[in-house]
Amino acid sequence: MADDGQQHPLKVYYMIWILLFVVSFFSYMVDYLQFEGMLRWTLILVFMFVKAGFIIAIFMHMTWERLALKLAILGPPVVLLVLIGLMSLEGEYVEGSRLDHYGASTMEPETPGHH
């Protein structure tokens, strides 16, 4: 496949475009229908990865690139998982020591939208 650009049938783009709208609507519904807890977080992540996948794979043409480019671009961000893991551990620890030393929060926040 010589690089005569990324020439693909328009139909593919229209399909992905519609799917992106549908999935975005679903992720908005997660909030609108007030899903809570594990269900909410799972749905948010699933819809997020589906959307990100469509954009990278089709709109950014990653599907049709050679494996060398795919690995060079999509490989390095995997190390972010280490950062996320370490920072969430650290965050839990900091919260724990704040609770130990300063006690629970006494803040009484206002409810938004009541001005």
Added chain:
Amino acid sequence: MSEAVLDSGAAEAPGTQGVVDDWSRDKQVFGVPWGKAMMWIFLLSDTFIFSCFLVGYMMVRISTTDPWPVPSEVFALTLFGTSIPLVLIAIMTFILITSSGTMALAVNMGYRKDRKKTFWLMVATAALGASFVGMQAFEWTKLISEGVRPWGNPFGAAQFGSSFFMITGFHGLHVSAGVIYLLVIAFRVKNGFYEKRGGNYEIVEITGLYWHFVDLVWVFIFAFFYLW
């Protein structure tokens, strides 16, 4: 010369054997125009910047003992007498997706060398991007008037403001830069700038990569900041 280099990629093996070939043969590793490879590498570095912002936000949100403001309520708008949660953010999300679609079509029309359609689709993309930034300005104004500051806010944990202004501000800056970038390239397409350079319109795809990336980042911000 550069054509010969690119053409040598034509007969190469797919899959892992292809990766070995691409890296070990005496040629350019990535069989794509250098501008496109560089844009991808720039986007990779930008991925790390946005990830640092989002991970930082995760860290402060986990570690604070104060209640986190409820985004669904903070970003609600009252329309026609009823309060709709997160409605402006939803509209902004749909605008950005629409602009991604018009951009994808512009890239396609660019490769068909349909300069007029490419120009108008890129202008439409830029206009949608500009309206996104406008809505963001409206959202900032609303939050600031309600007392949200980088160092505190009336709705809960102080870290909410700094995370919000840093993350959406940096993203808004990317959108604004993208609008300018799109307009520059669109007018060059229209004026026949690329005709003088061999009628090669891969620049539209490179611009498209940047624009889709801006949309991609918004997908993550929408999920982690507004929905979580």
